[in-house]
Amino acid sequence: MSFQSETIVAPSTPGGESAIAVIRTSGPAVPGLLQAIFGRTPPPRRAVHAEYRDRDGAFVDDLVYCYFRGPASYTGEDVLEFYTHGNPLIVQKITEDLMARGCRPAGPGDFTRRAFLNGRMDLSQAEAVIDLIRARSERALDAANNQLRGVLGKRIEALSERLLQVLAEIEAYIDFPEEDLPPEEEHGPAGRIRSLMADVERLAATSHYGAVLREGVGTIILGAPNAGKSSLLNRMAGRERAIVSEMPGTTRDFLEERISLAGYCIRLLDTAGLHETGDVLERLGMEKTLEQAGEADLFLVVLDATRPHPDLPHGLRERLVPDRTLVVYNKADLLENGPPTGFLPGCREVALSALTGEGMEALEDALQALLKTGISSDDADRIAVSARHARSLESVRCSLAAGLSRLGAGDPPELAASELRQALDAFGEIIGRVDNDAMLDKLFSTFCIGK
Ligand SMILES: Nc1nc2c(ncn2[C@@H]2O[C@H](COP(=O)(O)OP(=O)(O)OP(=O)(O)O)[C@@H](O)[C@H]2O)c(=O)[nH]1
Ligand SMILES: [Mg+2]
Numbered sequence: 467m468s469f470q471s472e473t474i475v476a477p478s479t480p481g482g483e484s485a486i487a488v489i490r491t492s493g494p495a496v497p498g499l500l501q502a503i504f505g506r507t508p509p510p511r512r513a514v515h516a517e518y519r520d521r522d523g524a525f526v527d528d529l530v531y532c533y534f535r536g537p538a539s540y541t542g543e544d545v546l547e548f549y550t551h552g553n554p555l556i557v558q559k560i561t562e563d564l565m566a567r568g569c570r571p572a573g574p575g576d577f578t579r580r581a582f583l584n585g586r587m588d589l590s591q592a593e594a595v596i597d598l599i600r601a602r603s604e605r606a607l608d609a610a611n612n613q614l615r616g617v618l619g620k621r622i623e624a625l626s627e628r629l630l631q632v633l634a635e636i637e638a639y640i641d642f643p644e645e646d647l648p649p650e651e652e653h654g655p656a657g658r659i660r661s662l663m664a665d666v667e668r669l670a671a672t673s674h675y676g677a678v679l680r681e682g683v684g685t686i687i688l689g690a691p692n693a694g695k696s697s698l699l700n701r702m703a704g705r706e707r708a709i710v711s712e713m714p715g716t717t718r719d720f721l722e723e724r725i726s727l728a729g730y731c732i733r734l735l736d737t738a739g740l741h742e743t744g745d746v747l748e749r750l751g752m753e754k755t756l757e758q759a760g761e762a763d764l765f766l767v768v769l770d771a772t773r774p775h776p777d778l779p780h781g782l783r784e785r786l787v788p789d790r791t792l793v794v795y796n797k798a799d800l801l802e803n804g805p806p807t808g809f810l811p812g813c814r815e816v817a818l819s820a821l822t823g824e825g826m827e828a829l830e831d832a833l834q835a836l837l838k839t840g841i842s843s844d845d846a847d848r849i850a851v852s853a854r855h856a857r858s859l860e861s862v863r864c865s866l867a868a869g870l871s872r873l874g875a876g877d878p879p880e881l882a883a884s885e886l887r888q889a890l891d892a893f894g895e896i897i898g899r900v901d902n903d904a905m906l907d908k909l910f911s912t913f914c915i916g917k
Pocket of ligand 1: 711
């Protein structure tokens with residue numbers, strides 16, 4: 467059943483010349499539109515070749531259309547799609563004609579919002595639609611497809627189900643106040659809340675992976691001036707992106723370049739060299755570098771292999787953990803003996819020449835290994851929750867912790883039960899068992915029009 471009385475219309479393909487453009491309408495007026503425009507209602511899901519004439523009978527385009535009868539459609543409503551010649555003027559004429567016939571222009575995400583409201587998908591699946599469209603790497607596609615299939619929704623349902631069972635058990639004690647709750651037993655309510663909390667924390671931890679998939683792996687190139695950081699960026703990007711010169715202090719501001727590696731989108735960040743200096747500009751550059759390092763997922767520490775090991779600024783060394791750091795001994799072409807080793811104990815290292823390109827395969831292998839240790843999701847279903855999901859999971863965790871401490875303190879079971887009900891509501895936010903228009907507005911505003 468549809469909740470919407472208006473029929474919406476929007477182009478679903480980007481503006482500009484193309485082979486074909488798609489215009490989509492959804493809502494109760496669709497059968498009427500079919501009759502008015504084409505004089506017939508064809509069988510659903512059948513492509514029909516026809517002339518499109520506007521309300522004044524003027525020819526607009528020779529096109530194909532397809533009717534999807536609700537609820538077996540994307541939105542769950544009657545849907546009519548037009549496949550026109552990909553001329554923006556034709557798209558505009560048809561869209562305007564459909565509006566003149568009573569359709570309202572669709573806002574961002576309106577079609578998917580209707581799909582959600584009509585129960586065609588849960589909220590996590592609706593979010594996956596836009597993730598899928600935006601995905602810029604194999605891994606991101608994979609995670610979005612998983613979520614679109616409802617993997618996260620099912621996980622949340624299962625966790626909610628476990629929580630409901632604990633809740634039922636605790637509520638049983640409300641009805642029999644003479645019985646005491648067994649607070650600390652492993653299989654009692656407290657033990658089961660603790661195990662739920664652990665699972666919720668594990669799921670929330672995948673948000674790090676989610677951020678990496680949605681925004682790319684932030685990989686910062688650090689090192690002393692003149693070590694060859696910008697040369698390495700150019701070599702990895704396969705183009706002369708950054709200025710390279712023999713003068714130390716060439717790079718002042720940081721520079722970003724996206725590359726893909728092992729199915730990931732890598733955001734490479736070239737930075738100002740790190741050293742003690744009197745120059746105000748260089749010092750500012752260095753401060754920015756340290757700031758960026760605070761947000762990086764991976765670190766490429768570039769050293770000039772022909773020179774003694776440099777000092778690292780205070781506060782940086784602690785960040786360079788072996789799981790996420792690769793030491794690059796650059797300028798290997800100038801070395802007569804083997805490359806140095808052991809700059810950062812425990813970290814992977816490679817020797818290469820950004821100038822000649824020798825050693826770049828070793829760098830790729832080492833980076834792939836680093837992506838495995840520092841980035842990948844250890845979730846068996848390859849779930850990667852978003853920041854929004856992580857916030858809801860954090861509320862779940864807090865409410866569970868509060869419920870647990872109520873049980874531990876021997877408070878009346880009503881109090882623990884009320885905390886657990888809040889946790890249940892927070893689970894509901896993830897899949898959309900909520901009645902919150904503002905939240906839906908915000909969420910769907912990030913969508914494209916026509917999706
Ligand atoms: N022989 C040799 N020279 C290199 C190599 N990589 C970089 N260089 C040279 O080293 C100098 C500095 O290179 P950059 O890439 O500008 O170094 P950087 O680390 O970005 O320097 P700043 O931006 O000043 O901090 C340039 O003259 C490069 O041509 C290499 O692998 N071998
Ligand atoms: Mg540079």
